[in-house]
Amino acid sequence: MGSVGAKSVKINVTGFKKFQGVDENPTEIIVNKLRNYVESKGLPAGVTLGVCAVLETAGDGALPQLYKVLESGIGSNDEKIVWLHLGVNGGASMFAIEHQAVNEATFCCPDELGWQPLQLPIIPDDGGISQRRKTSCSVEAIVEFLKRKGFDATISNDAGRFVCNFVYYHSLLFADQKGHKSLFVHIPPFSRIDEETQMKFIVALLEAIASTC
Secondary structure, three states: OOOOOOOEEEEEEEEEOOEOOEOOOHHHHHHHHHHHHHHHHOOOOOEEEEEEEEEOOOOHHHHHHHHHHHHHOOOOOOEEEEEEEEEEOOOOOOEEEEOEEEOOEOOOOOOOOOOOOOOEOOOHHHOOOOOEEEOOOOHHHHHHHHHHOOOOEEEEOOOOOOHHHHHHHHHHHHHHHHOOEEEEEEEOOOOOOOHHHHHHHHHHHHHHHHHHO
């Protein structure tokens, strides 16, 4: 495990529970197993694993839970804090590093609490639905790092308009206010890339984030 020092990077990780069409969310499995996995495999020096939380796949109704999780990840002044959010893209065959989120909630189906907004601003006080927030992490450097490790990764500029984008937008604003960083990554289902490979990818991703952010 990495040691905690003046330049340590604390990475908090979230996944999602099931939602319509996805009865078993791979991000929930990954997040629930991640701490034990990195304890057995080890992390690069200077990297610590912070909060590992699984979020309800819901928007407005799950905001209290989301902010409780975000607040729980605040660390000491000598730590760099990064939020890593994982979501599944059922049709993907590679890993997508999301560059930005859009201030628009247009859900293609009701979330797990029954909410289905249409062209609503996620945070009304932050502008209209065309407003975008970009991660301060270097997505180009992260993708290059992952490719060197042998993973098929790409940069995405569209996180959709469903719960993934909803959470990412809130997280980006929260990170900006707190001096943290936030990043969202879409992963394929296990039927496309097996669980063990994806666990190895997440460890490489943690290293990539720590070395580039």
